[in-house]
Amino acid sequence: MSANVEPRRWGASLEPNLFELGRDGRRATVMPAWDGDPVDVTLPAAYLRTDPCDLPSLSEPEVMRHYTRLSNLNHHIERGMYPLGSCTMKYNPRLNEVVAAMPGFADLHPEQDEEDIQGLLCALNLLQDALCRITGFDACSLVPAAGAQGEFLGMHVIRALHLANGEPHRVEVLIPDSAHGTNPASVVLTGMKPLTIASGVDGRLDPEVVRAAVGPNTAGIMITNPNTLGLFETDIVEVARIVHEAGGRLYMDGANMNAILGKAHPAKMGFDVVHLNLHKTMSTPHGGGGPGAGPICVTAELAPFLPGPTIVEADGVFHLDDHEGECRPAIHAYQGNVGVCLRALAYILRLGGDGLERVAERAVLNANYLLRRVVDEGLLQVDHPDGCLHEFIATGRDWKEAYGVRTLDVAKRLLDYGVHAPTIYFPLIVEEAMMIEPTETESRETLDEFVEILRAVRAEAAADPEILHRAPVHTPVGRMDEARAARQPDLSWLGPCNCG
Ligand SMILES: Cc1ncc(COP(=O)(O)O)c(C=O)c1O
Structure with a gap:
C-alpha cells in the first residue's frame, strides 16, 4: 500500500471579522419602505436605543464568503473523515x-x-x-x-x-x-x-x-x-x-x-x-x-x-x-x-427495514475492516482485537512506551493530515484510549487512507516525537489550553474601541 498521504494546510489562522471587512453604506438587502398604515408600537423608554447600533455594513457576497471561509476553519464531515468514537459522525443525507x-x-x-x-x-x-x-x-x-x-x-x-x-x-x-x-x-x-x-x-x-x-x-x-x-x-x-x-x-x-x-x-x-x-x-x-x-x-x-x-x-x-x-x-x-x-x-x-439493516451491517463491517488493518499492520494495539461492532477502542500505551508520545499527541497530529481525531481518553477503563468509529458512510478508499495516515504519523513518532508534541501546526489555531477554553470561552468580538 503506498503511503501517499501528507499533512495539509487548513486555511488562514486569522480571518478578518465582519467589522473589519465592512465599509460604510454597503448593504446585503434593502427592504422596501413600509407603505401600510402606521403601526403604533410603544416600548418602555428604558428599552429604547439612544444612539444607532454599530453593525458592520457588508454586501451579501461578502457575508456569504465570510461565513463559508469560517466554516472551513472547522473540521466537518463534508471536509473529511470524522472517526469520533461514540459520536457517530456520519454523513447525513441532504434529502432529510x-x-x-x-x-x-x-x-x-x-x-x-x-x-x-x-x-x-x-x-x-x-x-x-x-x-x-x-x-x-x-x-x-x-x-x-x-x-x-x-x-x-x-x-x-x-x-x-x-x-x-x-x-x-x-x-x-x-x-x-x-x-x-x-x-x-x-x-x-x-x-x-x-x-x-x-x-x-x-x-x-x-x-x-x-x-x-x-x-x-x-x-x-x-x-x-x-x-x-x-x-x-x-x-x-x-x-x-x-x-x-x-x-x-x-x-x-x-x-x-x-x-x-x-x-x-x-x-x-x-x-x-x-x-x-x-x-x-x-x-x-x-x-x-x-x-x-x-x-x-x-x-x-x-x-x-x-x-x-x-x-x-x-x-x-x-x-x-x-x-x-x-x-x-x-x-x-x-x-x-x-x-x-x-x-x-x-x-x-x-431506507426501509432492509436499508436500516444494511446501515448496521456496513457500520460493523467498516469498523472491523479498520480494526483488522490497524492491528495486523502493527499500527495500533487493541485490548479486545477479536472483532467489534460499530467501533473499537485502541490504546496508545505502546506509542507512549516506544516514542514518548501520548494519545493526545497522536490525535493532534491526525488533524494536520485533514482527518478528525478519534475520541480520546474514553472509556476511562482503557489506558491512553482512542475510540475509533468509522461509521457506515465511509468508503473503503477513505478507510485505507486513514490507515496510511496512521502509518505516516507512527513513522513521524519514531523518527522525531517532537513533531507530534508540537502538533497541530497546519490547523488555523495550534494546540490550545483546553481547560481555559472551556472555562473562559472568548465568544464575542469586542470591537476596536473595547480592546484596550
Ligand atoms: C453511549 C452514549 N450514551 C449517552 C450519550 C449522551 O447523548 P447526548 O450527547 O445526546 O446527551 C452519548 C453521546 O454520544 C453516548 O455516546
Whole structure:
C-alpha cells in the first residue's frame, strides 16, 4: 500500500471579522419602505436605543464568503473523515434536511390548533410507531432533546413505577464501569444512587457480578448495548433475568443503536426502556451543540409514566391528549425538537427495514475492516482485537512506551493530515484510549487512507516525537489550553474601541 498521504494546510489562522471587512453604506438587502398604515408600537423608554447600533455594513457576497471561509476553519464531515468514537459522525443525507424544512412543517407554530397541524401530528405518530417497531417496545415519547435527557426521563419513569408500586426504597441503579458519563449523572438527577460494577476481562458484563450486586433496594440497571468498548453484551438475557427477579428494571442506553438496527430488538433482550440518539443514528449530526432528540421507548407497564401531552389517533384524526388529572413529567416544551424527529422519519422511510439493516451491517463491517488493518499492520494495539461492532477502542500505551508520545499527541497530529481525531481518553477503563468509529458512510478508499495516515504519523513518532508534541501546526489555531477554553470561552468580538 503506498503511503501517499501528507499533512495539509487548513486555511488562514486569522480571518478578518465582519467589522473589519465592512465599509460604510454597503448593504446585503434593502427592504422596501413600509407603505401600510402606521403601526403604533410603544416600548418602555428604558428599552429604547439612544444612539444607532454599530453593525458592520457588508454586501451579501461578502457575508456569504465570510461565513463559508469560517466554516472551513472547522473540521466537518463534508471536509473529511470524522472517526469520533461514540459520536457517530456520519454523513447525513441532504434529502432529510429538505423534508424537515418543508413549509408545512417548518412554518408551523407550536400553539396552533390541532386541526392546523394534522400533517405534523401524523408524521410524529408515524415516527413513534417506527421507533417502537425498531426497538420492539409498546410506547414512545419523542420529547427528550438529547440522549442525556432521554436517560433522565427513562430513569424517572422507572423511579415513578417503583413509587407507584409502593417501593420508594428502590433507589440503587447498577452501571458498568465502561458507561458514558451521562449515565450516572442522569441517575443522580432523578434522586437515585448509581453503583458502579466492574466489566469482565472480556470487556463485557459478567452475570455473576450483577447477581452479587442486586438486592432489595435495586431500582434497575443501565446498560449500553453495544457497550462503549464496541462489544455486544452477549449475556444480556441472563442479566435481564437476574435484575427482573430482584424486582429491578433494565434501562438500555441505545446511543449505539446504529450497530444493531434491524438486527436485534432491545425489548427482546429483556430491557424495559431504551433511549435512541436520533442525532447520531438517524440523520442529524451529533456534536456542535445543535438540537438533538433522545426519544425513549418503553414497555406497556411504563407507558403511563411518559410525559404528556401524547399523540392519539381516532378515526384518522390526531389529538393531543393532556392526560388531565394524571401526574406526568414535563421535561421539554411541546413535542421536543420536531425538526430532528422529521429528519429521522425521512431517514427511516427512505431506507426501509432492509436499508436500516444494511446501515448496521456496513457500520460493523467498516469498523472491523479498520480494526483488522490497524492491528495486523502493527499500527495500533487493541485490548479486545477479536472483532467489534460499530467501533473499537485502541490504546496508545505502546506509542507512549516506544516514542514518548501520548494519545493526545497522536490525535493532534491526525488533524494536520485533514482527518478528525478519534475520541480520546474514553472509556476511562482503557489506558491512553482512542475510540475509533468509522461509521457506515465511509468508503473503503477513505478507510485505507486513514490507515496510511496512521502509518505516516507512527513513522513521524519514531523518527522525531517532537513533531507530534508540537502538533497541530497546519490547523488555523495550534494546540490550545483546553481547560481555559472551556472555562473562559472568548465568544464575542469586542470591537476596536473595547480592546484596550
Ligand atoms: C453511549 C452514549 N450514551 C449517552 C450519550 C449522551 O447523548 P447526548 O450527547 O445526546 O446527551 C452519548 C453521546 O454520544 C453516548 O455516546
